[in-house]
Every structure is written in structure tokens, then in C-alpha cells.
Amino acid sequence: MRFVDSCELKIAAGNGGNGCVAFRRERYIPHGGPAGGDGGKGGDVVFEADPGMGTLLDLVYHHTLRAEDGEHGRGKDQYGRGGPDFVVRVPVGTQVFDAATNELKFDLTVPGQREVVARGGKGGRGNIHFASSFDRAPRRAEQGEVGQEWSARLELKVMADVGLLGFPNVGKSTFIRAVSKARPKVADYPFTTLTPQLGVVQIGKEASFVLADMPGLIPGASDGAGLGIRFLKHVERTRALLHLITLDAGEDRDPYKDYLALTKELQKFDPELAKRPTLVAMSKADISEVKDGAYKKAKAQFKKKKIDLRLVSAATGEGVRELLIDLFRLVKGQVPEEY
Numbered sequence: 001m002r003f004v005d006s007c008e009l010k011i012a013a014g015n016g017g018n019g020c021v022a023f024r025r026e027r028y029i030p031h032g033g034p035a036g037g038d039g040g041k042g043g044d045v046v047f048e049a050d051p052g053m054g055t056l057l058d059l060v061y062h063h064t065l066r067a068e069d070g071e072h073g074r075g076k077d078q079y080g081r082g083g084p085d086f087v088v089r090v091p092v093g094t095q096v097f098d099a100a101t102n103e104l105k106f107d108l109t110v111p112g113q114r115e116v117v118a119r120g121g122k123g124g125r126g127n128i129h130f131a132s133s134f135d136r137a138p139r140r141a142e143q144g145e146v147g148q149e150w151s152a153r154l155e156l157k158v159m160a161d162v163g164l165l166g167f168p169n170v171g172k173s174t175f176i177r178a179v180s181k182a183r184p185k186v187a188d189y190p191f192t193t194l195t196p197q198l199g200v201v202q203i204g205k206e207a208s209f210v211l212a213d214m215p216g217l218i219p220g221a222s223d224g225a226g227l228g229i230r231f232l233k234h235v236e237r238t239r240a241l242l243h244l245i246t247l248d249a250g251e252d253r254d255p256y257k258d259y260l261a262l263t264k265e266l267q268k269f270d271p272e273l274a275k276r277p278t279l280v281a282m283s284k285a286d287i288s289e290v291k292d293g294a295y296k297k298a299k300a301q302f303k304k305k306k307i308d309l310r311l312v313s314a315a316t317g318e319g320v321r322e323l324l325i326d327l328f329r330l331v332k333g334q335v336p337e338e339y
Contacts, residue, residue, distance in 0.1 A: 014042025016144030042120025
């Protein structure tokens with residue numbers, strides 16, 4: 001399934017039905033009086049956050065989300081039927097912006113949350129409401145109100161406790177496969193992961209958190225390089241960050257400089273992101289060049305910045321559980337009971 005995290009569409013609620021001008025026409029009842037019913041209310045457009053959805057793909061091809069109009073009133077005191085609400089399911093984490101002003105209108109962050117994004121128009125009153133001692137046969141009724149209509153831009157930001165960051169090929173996909181049931185693609189070339197991958201990390205029966213593997217970032221990402229800001233925005237929802245670094249056999253890069261480069265991109269994209277609680281770990285500890293050489297050098301460099309560099313291996317499990325326990329403590333503020 002294609003991962004779609006943004007789209008634009010028009011939202012149109014239903015119009016209210018018109019009130020009716022009518023009079024009683026019953027046998028043996030002369031001058032029966034007004035009998036025109038009210039028009040029905042137009043249907044609302046309602047967004048509902050569905051935890052079973054992970055993409056906006058279903059909405060991409062909808063140019064307009066339109067609710068039904070209310071029925072017009074009829075004679076014999078018959079009111080028009082109200083238009084049913086048009087309920088649209090969207091992924092949890094969907095933000096709804098006004099396309100014209102870029103103002104955030106709605107933010108659906110809780111499963112099952114419902115928001116009326118466009119209200120239907122009220123139905124017009126029939127002539128039964130306008131009878132008085134001065135006018136016993138009113139010949140006027142109200143028109144139904146027009147439903148709300150506006151252009152919206154939908155943005156999806158994944159909901160996760162921890163964001164997994166790092167350059168391409170540092171082992172992010174391998175790590176999330178090892179600690180959860182998520183199954184992102186793993187290969188020995190850059191940008192194998194093209195969409196954010198969510199995985200539930202289960203530490204114990206009652207202790208878990210959601211980890212999001214963000215597609216590989218590179219210098220200039222905040223300006224659109226690589227996969228750019230398309231996926232940096234997903235980091236905004238996370239409560240803590242896990243930054244993976246390692247040696248890359250195909251590139252002559254320094255793990256410490258990699259960390260500084262991506263931290264700079266976070267700072268440029270959103271200064272608040274750089275302040276999030278962050279753990280840094282060097283992956284691929286099962287490789288001797290990493291464990292015996294690169295780790296010792298990088299640990300000394302990070303110590304100067306008062307950062308405790310971890311060493312982990314998704315392949316062997318070395319250091320992984322201890323790292324997960326510390327991540328749980330960061331996002332939940334407590335140590336799991338099973339620990």
C-alpha cells in the first residue's frame with residue numbers, strides 16, 4: 001500500500017431544506033390554515049480517527065467530501081428529513097489545515113476522536129410558524145441555510161513515543177525488526193526504507209512503547225535534501241529520540257560528525273526537536289571494527305558533550321534490552337515493573 005501523508009480536498013456540508021408554503025385542504029374543514037412543514041437540516045461532515053488506518057491514500061482521489069442536503073418541507077405539516085452525517089475515517093495523527101490561510105483547524109490524536117469539520121445548514125421554517133392573529137394565512141416560508149464549504153489540507157504525522165533517527169545504512173530497520181514485529185525492508189543500499197515504520201516494543205506484559213523508524217536523513221534534509229522535510233515532520237510527535245550511529249563500509253564518514261550533522265538538521269527544522277530527550281547508540285557491535293575501534297573513539301568524543309554513548313547489536317542482542325529499558329524510562333517516567 002502506498003504511504004500518503006498529505007492531500008488537499010474540498011469539504012462541503014449539506015444544505016438545509018427549504019420550508020414549505022401549504023394549507024390544509026381537508027373536506028368539511030374550510031379555512032384550514034397553514035400546513036407547510038420545515039426543511040430538514042443538512043448533513044455534517046465528520047472526521048473520525050481510526051487506529052486501523054496508516055495512510056491518507058483513501059482520500060487522495062476524493063476531490064470533494066460532500067454530505068447530503070436536507071429534504072424540503074412538505075404540506076400536511078410534514079417536516080423534511082435531515083441529511084445524514086458523512087463520516088470520514090482518517091488515520092490517528094491527522095491534522096486538518098485551512099488550505100487558504102494555513103491555519104490548523106483540527107488535530108485528531110486520539111483513537112475514536114470525532115470532529116465536525118463542516119456543519120450542515122439549518123432547515124428553513126414552513127409557513128405554519130408564521131401564523132398570527134393578524135395573518136392567519138401566511139404565504140411565506142424560509143429558505144434553508146447553505147452548509148459550510150471550504151478547502152482543506154490534510155497532513156498525517158505518525159504517532160509514536162520514540163523516533164529512531166540516523167543516516168542511511170546505520171541499521172535502523174534491522175533494529176526495529178529485532179525489537180518489534182515491524183518488518184521494514186532491509187538491504188545493503190541507502191534509502192531502503194521509504195516510509196515511516198511503526199513498531200510496538202514490548203518490554204513486559206504491561207510495559208510497552210511505540211517506536212518509529214524514520215527514513216534515512218542526510219545533511220540538508222531540513223531544506224529538502226534526500227527524503228527531506230517530508231519525514232522530518234513526523235518526528236514532531238515523538239516524546240524522545242534514539243539516534244543510531246555506526247561505521248558505514250561504503251562511505252568514509254565519521255559517526256560523531258554524523259550525529260552533529262543530523263542534530264543540526266533537527267535544530268534548523270524545529271529548535272524544539274533538538275531539545276527532546278535523546279539517547280545515542282552505536283549499532284553493529286557484532287562487527288569487530290565497530291566494537292574494538294570506532295566505539296572507543298566515539299565514546300570519548302561524546303563524553304566531552306556529556307553524552308553516554310551506548311553500544312548495541314540488533315543481530316546478537318548485545319545492549320539492546322538495557323537501551324529499551326532506558327527509552328521506556330524516558331517516555332513513561334518510570335522503570336517497568338518487570339525490570
